[in-house]
Amino acid sequence: MPHGIATRNDVVTLRRAGRHATGADPRPCMMARPWQWGMGRAGLVLSREAPSLAAVADLASRLGEAESALLRVITALARLEPVSAEVVALATVRVRREPPCIALGELPVHADAVGMRFAAVVDLLSEEGLLAPSSYRALRARTPDVAVLVRRWTAAAPARDGRDALALRIAGVAMRPLLRHLSLSLEPPDAPPCSASGRCPYCNGEPDFATVGRNARILYCARCDAAWRAPRGGCAFCRESRLDRLAFRRTGEPPYGLEVCATCRHYLKSVDVPVSGYLAIERALSAPLDSGARAAGLVG
Numbered sequence: 560m561p562h563g564i565a566t567r568n569d570v571v572t573l574r575r576a577g578r579h580a581t582g583a584d585p586r587p588c589m590m591a592r593p594w595q596w597g598m599g600r601a602g603l604v605l606s607r608e609a610p611s612l613a614a615v616a617d618l619a620s621r622l623g624e625a626e627s628a629l630l631r632v633i634t635a636l637a638r639l640e641p642v643s644a645e646v647v648a649l650a651t652v653r654v655r656r657e658p659p660c661i662a663l664g665e666l667p668v669h670a671d672a673v674g675m676r677f678a679a680v681v682d683l684l685s686e687e688g689l690l691a692p693s694s695y696r697a698l699r700a701r702t703p704d705v706a707v708l709v710r711r712w713t714a715a716a717p718a719r720d721g722r723d724a725l726a727l728r729i730a731g732v733a734m735r736p737l738l739r740h741l742s743l744s745l746e747p748p749d750a751p752p753c754s755a756s757g758r759c760p761y762c763n764g765e766p767d768f769a770t771v772g773r774n775a776r777i778l779y780c781a782r783c784d785a786a787w788r789a790p791r792g793g794c795a796f797c798r799e800s801r802l803d804r805l806a807f808r809r810t811g812e813p814p815y816g817l818e819v820c821a822t823c824r825h826y827l828k829s830v831d832v833p834v835s836g837y838l839a840i841e842r843a844l845s846a847p848l849d850s851g852a853r854a855a856g857l858v859g
């Protein structure tokens with residue numbers, strides 16, 4: 560279902576048609592009633608597909624230089640795909656019935672394919688002016704060791720320095736196509752699953768974005784792009800519900816905002832009227848909020 564890019568004033572609500580078939584999801588849904596989805600009141604699910612190059616170019620032409628570079632990078636990452644041998648190997652990954660369904664350590668690591676994506680991401684960052692030449696050369700030189708980087712990323716091993724941290728992050732980005740292929744294949748066809756834990760029900764990653772409806776919010780996994788339905792109120796990370804510990808800030812360009820929790824110091828970017836129907840575009844357009852939040856000592 561390709562979606563056009565709306566202007567900032569357009570309301571784009573993408574609802575998957577049909578009633579929520581409770582039988583399609585092995586996990587019980589305790590928080591929302593099935594018909595809420597069918598009536599569309601709770602349903603605002605962004606597409607995890609990559610937007611078209613033409614749509615990205617059109618939007619980029621209306622942005623400043625830094626913002627358009629971020630838009631091109633983030634939407635290009637959404638276009639990375641696993642190779643066919645990796646997809647075949649994914650079929651043998653054990654999927655647990657209870658969340659988190661996928662153990663990162665069980666993902667197949669095809670060093671050639673992962674290394675190709677690792678190098679492609681490093682090239683992309685460099686081409687968009689987001690990497691200094693010395694960092695580019697150092698990161699590119701680590702391509703042959705990508706399997707080691709992936710193992711360290713999987714184990715959440717500590718980084719040795721800033722450049723090592725970036726290499727680990729890029730290794731994770733190079734593995735994301737596998738994880739998102741698997742988790743999106745596990746998503747029920749007509750509505751995201753419910754989860755009250757604040758963690759992705761598939762890969763146990765944390766959310767980095769939310770779309771907010773009248774009765775529910777949809778959280779999106781920073782690691783695998785999966786979507787899940789969470790309670791409308793409270794901190795998505797620690798479940799803090801005291802109103803004096805929670806804040807909603809609109810900083811910079813609307814329509815994006817930050818949900819901030821004083822208890823766990825986490826922030827979550829959110830939108831109630833998205834500019835587009837695509838998660839990658841919404842992430843990119845709201846990316847400037849990340850630097851402000853981190854500068855304020857918040858954790859994304």
Ligand SMILES: [Zn+2]
Nearest residue numbers: 759762780783
């Ligand atoms: Zn996930």
Ligand SMILES: [Zn+2]
Nearest residue numbers: 794797820823
């Ligand atoms: Zn919190």
